[in-house]
Amino acid sequence: MSFVLDYYNYWVVVFLMMTGFYIVISANNLVKKIVGLNIFQTSVFMLYITVGKVSGGTAPIVTEGVSLYSNPLPHVLILTAIVVGVATTALGLSLVVRIKRAYGTVEENEFENKDDAI
Amino acid sequence: MTVVLSAVCITILIVMALAMARAFNAKTVYDRILGVNMFGTKTVLFIAASGFLMGRPDFLDIAIVYALINFIGMIAVLRFFEYTAPIE
Amino acid sequence: MLILDIVSALLLIAGGFFGLSGAIGLFKFPDFYTRVHSASVTDSIAVILIMGGLLLQTSFDINTAKLLFIMLFLMLTSPTASHALAKSARHGGLASMAEAKMDEQENNNNG
């Protein structure tokens, strides 16, 4: 049981990562692909935060009577990564909007065909 | 007191799971929105209760953000829903 | 102190009960408008009860203020969201159970 508890988080992270990966490579719609990318991204965040957790520790804000804190470094890295992630998502979505305007569709196979026609 | 708080946390988790089940399988799109909204408000309660359970209730700020973003997300769904024809 | 703890426990348990009943209502009620009813009404009462129960456990500091703020916020937004949702559904032409029945009868009469 303790073996499962030790590795459960990592397994869920791998599962989420593969779910996101599957959506990115199999979905036809560009918006859905971006959702897949975001799922992938969140799984990486989860991995970092899992690594930073210390059992019995508490959030890294100094309070009286607490001596064991979780690792603050992964938190900082992920905090900025989330904001940058949203910035890239916004850029991706605006590219999708432009593709819709140029080709009239956001389905991958459809605008590929149109590209050949041009 | 810990027992009561744990019981309440588990109850709210069950409610969250039920609301999620509603959002997963809904007859109309409005039912789905309803499930998502209920999930959001129950998460606010869950965060507040679990903060007290873990003995560090000073993280209620996050519950406030949840309540706020849940409302804005709900309004955004209603707003952009006007532009897309229902298919269900 | 003990009395406060007991009252707080009672409030929390009642809040949990109402939350659960609302979630069950989400599946048991026949049409969308009744489901909105079950979700939003129990939402409000569960918020009041659970936040009230937690309020009794604070020692009148910033956490009390934050809990009150959350409560005020949820009391304002949660019914508004439900109302707006029901109104959108109405606007979008979703029929209630009684209306669906009436339509059916009319069709039967005509047919």
Added chain:
Amino acid sequence: MAEFINLALLALLALTALRIIFLKDLFSVVMLFGIYSFLSASIFLNLDAVDVAFTEASVGAGISTVLMLGTLALTGRKEKASKHSSCLPLVVVCVTGAVLIYGTLDMPPFGDPNNPAHQHVAPRYIEESLKEVGLPNMVTSVLASYRGFDTLGEVVVVFAAAIGVLSLLGIRRQKDELVADTGLKEHRVLHVIAKLIIPLIILFALYVQFHGDFGPGGGFQAGVIAAAAFILYTLVFGLKRTFVVVSPKFLAWMASIGVLVYACVGLFSMFKGGQFLDYNQLAADPIAGQHYGIIIIELGVGITVFAAMLSIFYAFESQVERSNVQ
């Protein structure tokens, strides 16, 4: 109990991700993605990452969902059935997943205090940051002081993304093109409530901005929350009325000013004879210098993030309103 909550939340998260694969209605996909973000924020909270949970709840769940909904209003909400077979992707994913699972077995066990990650830099941050920087919130000290240069880079990335979105989509400035009364004009109750709570949201954003040194919060979160207040205003009252309150040109100025404030603090500390972003030089007492530095750069971060997020939203919303007119 914490372990149990962790197990339950992660299971719900995995279910949500799985459900997203099979949904064809993109509107529902985006709504479930909102649930996904909320759940992952609760998991971060449960794993002690308070600031990360704060950011994910406000940025991930709020802004991404709103932007995705806006995109759907422009591109349509139905995913067409794919003509590729889904066999090959499934095989690729399964093989990669199996390899990664095999790899996790070499990872150190979850939560062990002797893990390599906790041995190297982190002890210094945990033990010394209160003495060196003087802030109780270690995440803020590391973010703004120890790794201040890195954060400057992140702020520039956000600024660049806003420029990218604006150059791709652009904000319509001609006022006639926008209809006078867009927004949810049928919903009277919503109008009243929105007017009531928008000041509360802005107040809360200010609290998060200036309380970030002592509790969870900081410039990134505060900027997004303040932007959320104006997003709510736009959703309810329409873009034209929001332009009167905060014009796009003003936002462009704000975004650059935020980055400049941040960079100027660095230059000023160089001018005082220290390194770039060395706050100890800002005042006679090093701790006071650190305080000044962190408050000013957090303000810069908050202003830039607020302006960047709001202008990105303006760009999407003006596209939606324009396509609605045509």
